[in-house]
Amino acid sequence: MSAPSIETIVSLAKRRGFVYPSSEIYGGLGSAWDYGPLGVELANNVRQAWWRWMVYERDDIEGLDSSIILNRLVWKYSGHEETFSDPLVDCRECNSRFRADKLDPEYGRTEEMAGGTMTFLEFHGDVIDCPNCGKRNWTTPRPFNLMFQTHVGAAAEIDAALGEYEPSSLVYLRPETAQGIFINFNNVLNTSRRKLPFGVAQIGKSFRNEVTPGNFIFRTREFEQMEMEYFVRPGEDEQAHQEWIDACHQWFINIGISPDNLRLYEQPKEELAHYAKRTVDIQYRYFPEREDEERNWDELMGIANRTDFDLRTHSKKPEDAEGKRLNPDSTEDLSYFDEQTKQRFYPYVIEPAAGVNRTVLALLMDAYSEKTNDKGETRVILKLHYSMAPIKVAVLPLAKNKPEIVGMAKAIKRSLQPLVRAVYDDTGGIGKLYARQDEIGTPFCVTVDHQSLEDEAVTVRDRDTWEQERVKVSDLSAYIRERLSPLAV
Ligand code: GAP
Numbered sequence: 001m002s003a004p005s006i007e008t009i010v011s012l013a014k015r016r017g018f019v020y021p022s023s024e025i026y027g028g029l030g031s032a033w034d035y036g037p038l039g040v041e042l043a044n045n046v047r048q049a050w051w052r053w054m055v056y057e058r059d060d061i062e063g064l065d066s067s068i069i070l071n072r073l074v075w076k077y078s079g080h081e082e083t084f085s086d087p088l089v090d091c092r093e094c095n096s097r098f099r100a101d102k103l104d105p106e107y108g109r110t111e112e113m114a115g116g117t118m119t120f121l122e123f124h125g126d127v128i129d130c131p132n133c134g135k136r137n138w139t140t141p142r143p144f145n146l147m148f149q150t151h152v153g154a155a156a157e158i159d160a161a162l163g164e165y166e167p168s169s170l171v172y173l174r175p176e177t178a179q180g181i182f183i184n185f186n187n188v189l190n191t192s193r194r195k196l197p198f199g200v201a202q203i204g205k206s207f208r209n210e211v212t213p214g215n216f217i218f219r220t221r222e223f224e225q226m227e228m229e230y231f232v233r234p235g236e237d238e239q240a241h242q243e244w245i246d247a248c249h250q251w252f253i254n255i256g257i258s259p260d261n262l263r264l265y266e267q268p269k270e271e272l273a274h275y276a277k278r279t280v281d282i283q284y285r286y287f288p289e290r291e292d293e294e295r296n297w298d299e300l301m302g303i304a305n306r307t308d309f310d311l312r313t314h315s316k317k318p319e320d321a322e323g324k325r326l327n328p329d330s331t332e333d334l335s336y337f338d339e340q341t342k343q344r345f346y347p348y349v350i351e352p353a354a355g356v357n358r359t360v361l362a363l364l365m366d367a368y369s370e371k372t373n374d375k376g377e378t379r380v381i382l383k384l385h386y387s388m389a390p391i392k393v394a395v396l397p398l399a400k401n402k403p404e405i406v407g408m409a410k411a412i413k414r415s416l417q418p419l420v421r422a423v424y425d426d427t428g429g430i431g432k433l434y435a436r437q438d439e440i441g442t443p444f445c446v447t448v449d450h451q452s453l454e455d456e457a458v459t460v461r462d463r464d465t466w467e468q469e470r471v472k473v474s475d476l477s478a479y480i481r482e483r484l485s486p487l488a489v
Helices: 006-016 037-056 072-077 155-162 178-182 185-192 237-254 309-313 356-367 403-416 430-440 450-455 473-484
Strands: 019-021 033-035 061-063 085-090 097-099 110-112 118-120 142-145 149-151 170-172 198-207 222-232 262-266 278-284 298-305 336-338 343-345 348-355 368-372 378-382 393-397 422-424 444-448 457-462 468-472
Touching: 006 019, 006 356, 006 368, 006 430, 033 037, 037 061, 037 198, 037 222, 037 237, 037 356, 072 170, 178 185, 178 198, 178 222, 178 309, 178 348, 185 198, 222 237, 222 356, 237 262, 237 278, 237 298, 237 348, 278 356, 298 356, 309 348, 348 356, 356 368, 378 430, 393 403, 393 430, 403 422, 403 444, 403 450, 403 473, 430 444, 444 473, 450 457, 457 473, 468 473
Parallel strands: 061 198, 393 422, 393 444
Antiparallel strands: 019 033, 085 097, 085 142, 110 118, 149 170, 198 222, 222 348, 262 278, 278 298, 298 348, 336 343, 368 378, 444 457, 457 468
8 A cells, every 4th residue: 555645644754753844933934844853864765775776886877966056157058047937827806826837738838730830829718717716817827937046245235235136146046956967067077087878967956936836845946856967979869768767767666666656657749848859757646546547646757868958058169050159158068079980979968857855755655554453553654665764773672661671772772873773762662662663664673671681682573564583682783684685774
């Protein structure tokens, strides 16, 4: 089983310390969330597993950590200043604001006409009721750029007081990590002495002033991306693209997400970003409660064939038909010289781009299960893949008023902590402690009892089966390592 809805996870996440609403003591801030003690471990496990898989376990990928605030020109030439926007419409009656393409799925789509010409479909405001007041009195849709603006330098403050900023101080918080990779293409190429095909991976925060954030950590204005740009020779792009689609799909299964809750979505031509030749999304069943099965799914990651758009657009050499430089601001050419063929060209780019937060949400939803105990009570068990579990072992003393038992349990916890994330807990009866660990997905509970003082052995309880096994303390590290191996530690 998996969670019946995101709502089930919201309350579990807050109750157990995975994710809290941000700024709560001041009334909160819409769509901002803070990761608590367990959430930060789970998110770290996602990042580490992705990095290990993407960078360490391959021979052709390098890592990078570029700035969040880049030169504004990066976003001019990437196309974000002009096109990274959502169309907004206002209801003139009640002043509610909506995304035109959400109210009218036809809006903004291109339609192929006879003769091969394309035309944009208009907003059908005459037949769409305002979801708030029911009237049909709409403004014309207008673009709303999703990039957050800020201003750099001491002068910015004085300018702000005067109500006017010096235009050169304007910068954006990056809306994707990808551009930081493209502008460093020559740096990475020269310092790593790579040959095509090779990739550059990056994990980091991105920011989008989303018009309709929501659904917990699914869509927020501040989020984290795991992106990799894989540079290939033109002509080898289609095969590389398909290989990355298959590999990414398999990675989500490897970290414990059920294939039944994953699907591939081929973006139709009219949905493709301006730079993309083909994009396939990996979707997760985030909304199982929705009646219309098609609306159960939403994007977990996207895998795009970005062609040579990015390296070309940031290069100084390309010219238009009149011989005018397309990018008069760049000081570099990001083309690649192929020693084999003695040809120079702009590599194509395959981009697997996933969200840390959406992966965390998918893992929590997928791991959610319920089980009834002997007393007929329903217990929540978070059946996270061992590699993802925030805590691998909880050491529990059966009697917290017995110093020898407490001392032994604490010593066992200390002996395990160089190996795995282990905790000691004596804040309740054993039944309650087991239930708490089940609910946060801890694979093993180690219980120290009176007998342990005699036979130097402990009881190890399995999260999923509730079966118990007696293990010698001297064998415990090896036992845990064996059970968690090879991915978990
Ligand atoms: N460089 C390509 C790119 O940024 P994207 O599909 O816009 O592509 C990639 O973003 C991934 O980032 C998405 O699949 C999703 O997991 C995550 N993401 C995007 N916007 C998000 C948001 N507002 N909140 C949470 N995650 C988001």
